[in-house]
Amino acid sequence: MPLHMYWGLGLLVPVFCTLLYGYMSRKALEALGYPNASSVWAYFSRFFFSVLLFTLWGMYNIPLPLVYILAYTDKLFRLLRKKESRAKELFLINLTHLTTMALHMILIGIFSLITQSEMYELLQHPFWRILTIGIVLTVNSVVAEMIPRWNIVLEVLRTQSESAEARPFMIFLWFCNAFLLLDSLLCVAKIAWGLLPLFLIGSTVLLEFYLIRFLKHLYAVLKKHYLEEEHYRLIEKLEQQDREAADLRSKSVLDPMTNIFTRRYLADKMESLAAAKESFSFVYIDLDHLKQVNDRDGHHAGDLYLMRFVQEFGSLLRRDDIFSRVGGDEFAVLLPGCEKDAAANRMEDIRRYMTEKSDSCISFSYGIAHVSGNTGDSPEQIFRRADQEMYLDKQARRR
Incomplete structure (x- = not known):
């Protein structure tokens, strides 16, 4: 089936929403320890491929799994160009990509049930493609705005995403991303089953439920680990202050040359x-x-x-x-x-x-x-x- 091109003002939605998400994520990235773009061009080039991808998806009915793969590849490509620690970025990329795919497919399933149309038929209309990606990007922008206010979560992500406790969760994230990518095939498959959208929503929500449970458990473990490290750091700082105070007392009590x-x-x-x-x-x-x-x-x-x-x-x-x-x-x-x-x-x-x-x-x-x-x-x-x-x-x- 040939691809039909859409050209209209609706294409401004993915462009605007992607740039808005990029702008709103600046403070979140800065809070996580990443430097902001040094120039307007550096800022624009960071999100150029995403703007191009989502705009093309609004114009053409590109297969959804391919859109997900290209979006993920773009994030990985940006990561490979950096010299910073990659473990932390891989953690964040897998987590954010997973939650974005899950929200997007849930929206597709919900709109499919509302319109009483098959999901593959729904995605053939530019309006629904643009609407779903616009909602997802808007939600991501709101979350990015809230991240700098979650101090403990920020500290855990900054310091503990490379820890041994996070490695099993990293494997789980790889599995979940692969699972949802396979699930996205249901959105483009021509299967005449009225309950397919409900099945997709249920499986995605169930996966998100386990993800949230896993996240809560990891958060509890890492928070305890972080608080223990903070406790030891404070003890070390107090001991250093005690040593400095004792040194000052010694200098005020003993003559430096004669030691009397x-x-x-x-x-x-x-x-x-x-x-x-x-x-x-x-x-x-x-x-x-x-x-x-x-x-x-x-x-x-x-x-x-x-x-x-x-x-x-x-x-x-x-x-x-x-x-x-x-x-x-x-x-x-x-x-x-x-x-x-x-x-x-x-x-x-x-x-x-x-x-x-x-x-x-x-x-x-x-x-x-x-x-x-x-x-x-x-x-x-x-x-x-x-x-x-x-x-x-x-x-x-x-x-």
Whole structure:
């Protein structure tokens, strides 16, 4: 039977509906991680074959299975030209092509029952061909507009369509596409059976029912998998934040060069002891000869000089004593529960040992401020008192 050509304004319907579907699907593709067309020509070329195919189908009664095959081939051809992951696109192509074929054949069956005509006779009229494809493209446009609002579904499709859980469903999609392609032969077959449209509708709806059930099950599995991954990602992020916070705390607590406590940490401990009404002695220390070492041997030698002092002096302190660096060559020691005389005796013993018996031969001046349990002095006031005592000691040692 020769093909009869239709030429009229009705051909604008598939053109308009295809371009509308392409326009409405831009945000959906962008939400799924695909870049938009970079130019008008790139956008038009993406849907050129679809516009041509559906327009020709409106003009000529091209066999329906061939239309489905050509539409599917066009999607595959566009996929093969891309370098992105193909598993995700194959998943989406099979799913969308399957639902499009199913809706189209259900419409053909419904209109066949309404008009009381055979399906192959219905498809010989351009009006019904154009009407059915127009409805399908319009429905696809509405769905494409709604997709960006389904956040979890989007995340599942973006990240999990390549997962092992989706592979059995992918096989099911291949089977369903092949099954519906064979079913489409019923639409063009000259079978004089009045219940054939009803049979086609029933089998297609049943297939869609199982597809929806399978989709719901896959969605539940992938959602659980996605939530587990999100849970682990958040845990890892919190652990990273904890590590960063600990690193910041460490930087605020420890001096980066000497690795002893900072002035800030020392002040916090003094406030804690004062709040607990515990007595302590605060020793302010000024290291001798650092400037001369720096001028004579360089700053690297000065750093080594500082490190030798810290190691030697720190080894002579008690476990509970708090040793900190408060300036370039200035240090401080917090001696909990130690009276001023006892603190002075300890500092004299340490200084004598370091200058006479130790190999380091490092000397220092010191001043002591004692704080009883009921003293209301602030850390800065205690610093100043000890600093004044230290200068008195330095002057006395110069005589």
